[in-house]
Amino acid sequence: MGMNITPGKNTLLWVFKITVISAVIILFLVMAYVLLAVHEVQLQIEATSIQKTSIDQAPSTIEAGTSVYSHVLEDYLLYSVSQTEEPLDINDPLIIEKRNNNYFVKEKLELPPLMENSCALYRCVQHRKKFTEIPASIWKALLGTEDFRFLEHRGVDPVAIARAIVVDIIAMKFVQGGSTLTQQLVKNLFLTNEKKLSRKGKELVYALYIENVLTKEEIVTLYLNEVFWGVYQGVQLKGFYAASLAYFNKTPQELDEFEATVLVSFLKGPNFYHPVRGLERMKNRAHAVYNRLIDINLFSENQSLVWNEERWMKWSDDFKQRNQQNTFYSYYLASKNSDQLIDSFDKMTLYESVEKIEEFLAPRTKGADVGIKIFIADKDCNEFNCPQVFSYYSKFERDKNKAMTGEFHQVGSLFKPMVYESFIELGRDYNEYISTAPLTLNLKSGKWTPKDYSRASESEVQLKVALQKSKNIPLIRVANEIGFQKLEQALVHKIPRLKTPLEEFPAQLLGALELSMEEVFVTYSNFIQNKCLEIKNKDKEFENSVLYYMSVASETTISKIARAPLKYANIFGKTGTSNNGLDNWYFAFDGRNYYVLWFGVESERDKQNLARVSGAVSSFLIFQNFINHRGKQISEIICD
Template sequence: MSKNKVKKRSGASVKKISLLARIAITLGKLTIALIFALGIYSIYLDAKIRQTFEGQRWHVPVQVYGQLQILQLGERANLEEIAESLIINGYKKVRYVTRAGQFALFKKRLAIFQRPFDFSDGVSHAQQLSIEVVSDIVVALSVDKQAVAQLTLEPQLLARLVPDNKEDRVLVSLEELPSQLIDTLLLIEDRDFYHHHGVSPVGIFRALINNIRAGRTVQGGSTLTQQLAKNMFLSRERTLSRKIKEALMALILEYRYSKDQLLEAYINEVYLGQNYANGVYGFGLAAQFYFGKSINQLSNAQMALLIAQVKGPSYYDPWRHPERAIERRDLVLRLMFEQHLLSLADFEQAAESTLSIRSHRRLAKKNYPAYLQLVNAELNQHLSSFTQKSGIKVFTGFSHRSQQLLEQSVTEQLPRLERQYKQSGLEVAMVVTDIASGEIRALVGGRESGYAGFNRAVNAKRHIGSLIKPAIYAAALERFQEYNFATILDDKAITLKSGSGKKWQPKNYDGKYRGQVSLIEGLVYSLNIPTINLGMSLGLDNVADTIKALGFQHKLQMRPSVLLGAINMSPLEVNQLYLPIAGKGYAKKSHTITKILSAKNETLWQQQQLSEQRLSTNTAYLLDYALAQVTERGTAKSLTWRLNNHKVAGKTGTSNALRDSWFVGYDNSHLVTTWLGKDNNAPTGLTGSSGALTLFANFMKKQGVVNKVTEKPEGIVITLFEQQTGNAVTEECANTMIYPAVRAGIITSKQCLQEKVDQRSWFEKVFGE
C-alpha cells in the first residue's frame, strides 16, 4: 500500500475520532446544561411545593352552624322540640339507640347517640346523652351514663360557603379514617405506596398486566404521589412535559414529606364528584355527598363505591349511571375479598346491596339566604377573605325552630291579609332576637322562603311611623323632675310652619281631639298631637340624643315630622332600637355570629358579652310598663285574645297613607320586629295593628310566649295622681289614677280640685270599714 493511501486513511480516522470527540463533548455539555437546568427547575418546583404544602394547602369552605344549644339542670326544656331539631339535623328516631346519629324519645326522657363533633373545647367523640325532663324542667343529664350538670347538643350545619375556586371539601385526618378504607384505597390505586419513592416502574408494569388480563383498564400506573402532584399542582392535560413534571414533583414530595403526610393530603385532595357548580374534593365530603354520612359511618359497599369514584366520578356517577357504578363497586369488592380484606359473607352481603346513595344530589343547599347574607356581612367585618378560606367554623345564634315557625307564619298570614283587605304584592320582613344576648335567632327578608334576592330585613329603609314614639316618651321620662305618666299634654289642633313657611297640620289617626290627655295615654293610644307637643317641649335635639342612645347610628336631620316617624329605618335597625327597651335599659349589638374557630379549633373571634346602659333603670321600667299597657288596652289590645292573655309588650307603627305596617313586640325572652309593605311603596290598606301585629301574634303563639316578668326598681313608687291636673295627691282627692313614678320626682300636693266625698251611710261609717 502506498504511503499516500495510508496517510489518507489515518487522516480520515483522525477526523472521525475528532468528530466523535466533538459530539461527545457537545453531548456532555448539553447533559451538564440539562442537569443544571433540571436542578434549577427542581429547586423552583421544590419551592412551589413547599409554599403550598407547608402553608394553606386548600381553600376550604366556611362551615356555618346554628345555635349551640346548652342544656342545664333546672332550666326549661321541651323534649319534643329537641327531638324535632335532631330530625332536622339528620338524626334518626329509633326505639333504642345503638349507633351514632340515632335518638329515642320516651315520655320523660330523651336518649341521644350524639355524632362526633369538634366543639370549641376540643374534639368530642361519639357519645351517649340522656336528658330527663319533668314538667318542662330538666331534672337529670348524663353523658356516657355519667351524671353531668350541663351538656351541649350538636349544632345544625346551616351552609358551607364555598370559596371562589368552587372547591368544596371536608378535611379529615388519617386517624379519622377507617383502616378498611385506607387498605382498599392502597390496594386499588397504589399497593406499593409505602415501598416506592414517588415513581414505581413495578407498579406501572403490574397495572399493564392486570389491565391486559381484565381486557379493560382496572388499575392505573401512576402512584398516589404522582396523582397527588397532578391534582394539587398541575392541569389535566395529557402531554409528555406534564408527565415529566408530575414525576419530578412526586420525587420531591417523597423526599420532603412522610408517607402518612402524603396519604392524608391525597385523601383530602382527590376529586370525587360534582355538586352542581362546586367540585367535591376529598373522602370526607364525598361520604356526605353520596351517602349523607360521616366517613367513619360507611359500610363496606359504600367505601368500595367511594374508591370506585377515584377512577372517574363522571363516568361512574351513581345518580346518572347506576349500572356502571355498581359494576365498578363490585370489582373493588372482589379485589377486597381476594386480598382478604373481606370475608366471604361480608363480600356477598356488600355485593348484593343497593347503592344506598342520597335521594337528592344537591348537598347543603342554602335554605336560609336572608340570614346567611347577614352572616357573610359580619364575617367580612371580623376576618380577612384569605382567612375565611382556611376551613373555619362559624357558630351563630340561629334557631331552626324559630326560623321554621317564622316562615310558617308568613306563609299563612300574608295570603289571608291579601284576601281580607283586597291587596296584592304584600312583602314582609321579620327579625327575631334573643333579648339577653342580642343573638339573632331567625330572619325573614321576604315572603318567598329561601329566596336569595333583595333582603328587606336588612336593606329596606322605610318610614317607621309611631315606632319612634317610645324614644320621645323615654326622653321625657328621663327628666323625671318635669315629666311622669300623669303629666298633662294638649290634644288640640295645631299648625306648625317649616323654615320656608310651609304649613303642617298633623292629626290623630282617628281625626279626633281630646283636649287634654295624660302622658301615658298619649303613648298607649299612640296619639299624634300629644306626642308632637311633648317632643317640641323637650326640644328636637334632646329627642335626637335619645334616638341615638337607643342605637340608631346614622345622621339625623331633625324636624317636627320626625316625631311622627318620618325617618327611614330597616327592620334590623328598628330591632336594634328596641333592644334596650326590651332589655331593661341595657343593650348588646344584635348579631348573628357568636364565635369563629379555626380548622385547628382555635378561637379566632368571639362575641364579647358587653352590655351598654342606654336608659336609666327607672325609665326602662316605666317605658316597659307603658308598652305592656299598649298590648292590654291600647292600639295592640287584640293581643289579649290572640295570645290568650299571655303577658307581652309592644308598639304598633303605621306610616302615611297606610304604606307601612309595623309591629315590635317582646316577651321575657325574644324581641320580634315585623314590617309589612309593598316594594313600590303603594298603600297596603293595613295599620300596624291590622297587619304586622297579626304576624307577630301568629309566630308567638306557635313558638310559645314566655310571660313578661318585670321587677320594680327601688327608685319607683306606686303613686296617686289627680287626673285633671296631673299632680301627685293624697287619698282624700277625687278623680285619681294610680301610676308608677320615680320616687325622687314626686312632690305630693295637699290641695285637690275636688275632695273625695264619703258616700257611705251612717251605718257603714259606724260599723263598716
C-alpha cells in the same frame, strides 16, 4: 481534485465542548426545576399539616321543660364530638318525648361540642382524622379502586405509565393517565387537572418527594382527609368524614363495606355519580368496584350487604330530602362563628330559623336580593363592640362589620315606643283617648296625610292601644297637638340622624329615617336602660310602663302570629316595616339579651316591591322560631 470534508481535531473538540456545556446547563436547569418543585411541595405539605383554621367549639346545653327542632338535635349530635361514655339516647322516653317535628326535653341535657371544621375555604366542611381513626373498609376500598399497587411503588408506577403511553400514542392524544394514588394526591392538592407535559413533570417530582418524606399511611391519610368529595346543602365536602355525614347521614365508623365502596366510588366524579342525578351510573360503578374488591381479596364476599333496587332508591330519596334541608349548612355556619354569647346549639337553631323563614317568604320575595342581619347583645353591653355579643349577616362574601355599622335602612315603626314615651314625658297619658279620624298637615313641601295600615274600626283609641297597634294617625295627631318643636327637643337626643326642624319632616316619626344596626342597638339599649332605671327608682310601675305595654304579645301587632311559649312571656318587642317591605325590623329585649333583626332587599331596590312582607312575618318570625326552639327557658323582661 476532490474536497476533504473530514472535520479537523479542533472542530471535534469544539463540538465536544458545546455538547458538554449544553448537558451541564440542561442538568443545572433540571436540578433547579426539581429543587424549586421540592421547595413548593414542602411548603404545601407544611401548610396542610400544621395550619389550624378551625374555631374551638364548646359544649351546649338544653334546659329541662323546653322544645327543640327534632332534626336539629339529631344532626347536632351527628356533627358533634363522639361521646365515648354514656352517649345521649334521644329515644329514651324518660329524657325526651317526640311531639310532631319537635322534641320535648324532660331533663337538662349537656351536649358535646360540635366537631371543629378544619376547612379554610368558603362554604366548606372538613374533619381531619388520623390513620388509626379511618375505618379499614374505607382505605382498603380506596387502594383497591385507585391504586392496587400502592404498596409496591415509590410514588410513580412504571408499569401503569407504560400502559398509559401506549394507549395515548394509539389515540394520538392524552386519553389515559398512569397516575398512582400519590400522583392523584399531588394533582388534587397542589396542581391543576390540565394535561400538559410541564404539569406532568412537576407531578412526578412532587410524587417522588412525597413518597420519600411521608409514610404510606400518611399519604393515604392525607388523601382521604384532603380530597374534594362533592357538594351538600351548598357546602363543599372535603375529606371522607364530611362525605360520610353528607351521603349517608352516618359517621364513617358506622359504614359497612358496601357503603364504604359507594363512598369511595364518588371520587371518580362526585357530580357525575350524584345520588340523584347520577344514580344509575353510581349503581353500576359501585357494584363493579365492590366485586373487584372481593376478587382481589380486600373484602370478603357478603351479598347481604349489597343494595337491591329498593335500597338504592331509598338512599337516593333520603339524600334528596336531606339535601333540601339546611342543618348541615347551619352546622357550617356555627363552626365558623366564634361569638360566645350563645352556644353552638343556639347558633344552629338560629340559622335553621333563618332558613325556614327565607323558604317561607320565597313566594313573596320572588328572587329579590334578600339580606338578613342579626345582632344579639348581653343586657350589660353598653357598646356595639362589647365582647358578649353575637352577630350574623347572610351575605358572607361581604364585610359583616361594614354591613352592621355603615349601611343604613329605614326603620319604619321601630322607634314608635320612644315617640309615645316622649308624649308621656310632655304631659300626655296612656289612658287618654285619641281620635282616629283622618288628618292632613300643611307642610312647607305641601299637604301631607298620614295613613294607617288598616282602617280604624273605632272613632277613638286609647293612647297605649295606639302604641301597641302601631297606629300612625293618633301618633301624628298627638305630636301636632303637643307641637313639633317641643317634641323635637324631647327626641333629638334619643334618636340619631333625626332631621330638623321636625315640623318639616314629621314622616320621620313614622319611620322615614335611616339607621344602621349599630345605631338601632345603641339607641334602644339606652332607651331600655333608662326606662328600667325609672322602674327601679319607683318613679313608674312596670305594669303601667311602655316596657310592659310592648311586652304583651296578645295586644300588639304580632298577636295573630305569636305562638306559645313566647306568646305568653313578657318580652319587650317592636316590629318595623318600611319601603313597601324592602326594610323589615324586629327589636326585642327579654331581660337577658337585646335582639336586633333586619330582613330586607340589598340591591336593585328601585325595581322591587315586597308589599306582602313585613317585620312581623319576617324578622319577628325568625326571632320567634329561635326563642321557641333553642332549648332554653324563655327569659322575661325584668328591671333588676
